[in-house]
Amino acid sequence: MIVLSILAFIFCIIQISILRSIAILQVIPDIVLIIVIYVALFHGKIAMWFGFFTGFFIDLYSSKLGYSALINTVIGYGIGNFASQFSREVPVLWVIMLFGGSLFQKMVLFAVQKELSLFFFGRYVILGSLYTTVVGVIIFFILRKIEQGKK
Amino acid sequence: MQNSRKISVWFIILIFICIVLIGFGKTLRGIRVQSQLASVFSPFQKYTLYFFNALKIKQENKILRQKVSMLALENQQLTGYKYENEKLASLLGFKAQSSCTLLAARIISRSQEPISGTCLIDKGKMDGIERDLPVVVPDGVYGKVLEVTKNTAIVQTIFGFNFRVGAVDLRSGVQGIVGWEKGKGCVFEQVPVHSDIKIGDKIITSGIGSVFPKGLKIGEVSEINIDKTKLFYSVPLKPACKFSKIDYVFVMKEASESFQNNKEFVYESIGWKVSLIKDERVKETNNEKPTRFAKDSARRDRNKREKKRAFSVKFKAPEPVIRPELRPTRLPRSDPVPMESGFLRNKRSGTEPASPKQSGGQE
Numbered sequence: 001m002i003v004l005s006i007l008a009f010i011f012c013i014i015q016i017s018i019l020r021s022i023a024i025l026q027v028i029p030d031i032v033l034i035i036v037i038y039v040a041l042f043h044g045k046i047a048m049w050f051g052f053f054t055g056f057f058i059d060l061y062s063s064k065l066g067y068s069a070l071i072n073t074v075i076g077y078g079i080g081n082f083a084s085q086f087s088r089e090v091p092v093l094w095v096i097m098l099f100g101g102s103l104f105q106k107m108v109l110f111a112v113q114k115e116l117s118l119f120f121f122g123r124y125v126i127l128g129s130l131y132t133t134v135v136g137v138i139i140f141f142i143l144r145k146i147e148q149g150k151k
Numbered sequence: 152m153q154n155s156r157k158i159s160v161w162f163i164i165l166i167f168i169c170i171v172l173i174g175f176g177k178t179l180r181g182i183r184v185q186s187q188l189a190s191v192f193s194p195f196q197k198y199t200l201y202f203f204n205a206l207k208i209k210q211e212n213k214i215l216r217q218k219v220s221m222l223a224l225e226n227q228q229l230t231g232y233k234y235e236n237e238k239l240a241s242l243l244g245f246k247a248q249s250s251c252t253l254l255a256a257r258i259i260s261r262s263q264e265p266i267s268g269t270c271l272i273d274k275g276k277m278d279g280i281e282r283d284l285p286v287v288v289p290d291g292v293y294g295k296v297l298e299v300t301k302n303t304a305i306v307q308t309i310f311g312f313n314f315r316v317g318a319v320d321l322r323s324g325v326q327g328i329v330g331w332e333k334g335k336g337c338v339f340e341q342v343p344v345h346s347d348i349k350i351g352d353k354i355i356t357s358g359i360g361s362v363f364p365k366g367l368k369i370g371e372v373s374e375i376n377i378d379k380t381k382l383f384y385s386v387p388l389k390p391a392c393k394f395s396k397i398d399y400v401f402v403m404k405e406a407s408e409s410f411q412n413n414k415e416f417v418y419e420s421i422g423w424k425v426s427l428i429k430d431e432r433v434k435e436t437n438n439e440k441p442t443r444f445a446k447d448s449a450r451r452d453r454n455k456r457e458k459k460r461a462f463s464v465k466f467k468a469p470e471p472v473i474r475p476e477l478r479p480t481r482l483p484r485s486d487p488v489p490m491e492s493g494f495l496r497n498k499r500s501g502t503e504p505a506s507p508k509q510s511g512g513q514e
Contacts, residue, residue: 046158060185
């Protein structure tokens, strides 16, 4: 859990600093959300703490304090509660959880935006969720290999 | 079960804190606290960016180095083009001013031994180049065409030891031959010792020899060392053109009417009164193959002679004294012709003698 905490902190730093350079059509993957969903899937409801602190960290560098913290906490708690009923090693479940979690986060953030447009929705919500899902699956495989190797 | 309830309670507390944060973040104090907290983590952000940028900069540096070397190469090329452009512009200016038909040619190689003074140009028979055509540059005479191939031609430059051209001092009208002398370089030779020659005198082509038209710049007298024990002396010249600095030359294909008129003007201006008819007669007497210049000159002069009869020979050749014993009727055909019977030789070859009675000026 300590390793995952450090990893979450590193992901937060990367998210706010250098991730902009790998943007596709100005859309970047949310690797902080990926680590929250990973913890939720494989470690349960404790992910709400990850969600709160990582979300709070991201909020410090955004114009909307508290929103990411709230959303990430809800996602961590919700997926942690939901995933306990399923087999967690199925990649399809990862994809569903990643895409669902990302879509929820971006929908909420889209809803609180002052400028609502279909272009913005398509680009930042749909494309952003897809991008996060693809990158998330890769990170999930890597983290699972690391965790299984430790065991 | 208790643990699950505990987590749920904590979840509700966290949600409450988030809602409080959302409200607090909209206040001025909240924004101030937010920025202060953000600055706590800024060193992490800074070093991450620094590390990432270092990698990026390394790649950029590699690309920029390549670009710099490419641009340096391009710059060198452009400098060369600039130099070439300046030269070509000056040559174009010269061509526009010139009243002759000029063919621009590029020097593609030069002789390794400076004394031979030849160079190869990129124009040949296909471009209408013929042997003995004059080669000029804006500064003056450069040489003449020595040999012609299909696409190239060898030019014998004024800097070669074989080069000779009839020349005249523009100021005093003193005639001589410009050539190349070992140790002295370009010289104005066959100049009588008592001639009026001064340092700085401009030497131009005289037109004798039928290769070069009259009035082309050759150079100027650079020094005078008079040796009174000789009948003629050689005056060192400073050539008007620089052999090594020339990349483009012009082959003079034919001279226009105005240029020919200019020739006469040059002759008159230097006080040298000799009719062109005499030039023509000399060529015919020597059975030389006349060049294009000579042909043009002869045709024009013939027309003028027929119409006006105005070109008189002011410089009268001495009337040949023919002794009765040397008359051609008395000589058998196989006999050698005596030295003083140049007149008779002309008679036999069918050309007109240089008799003042038959020239238009005597009528």
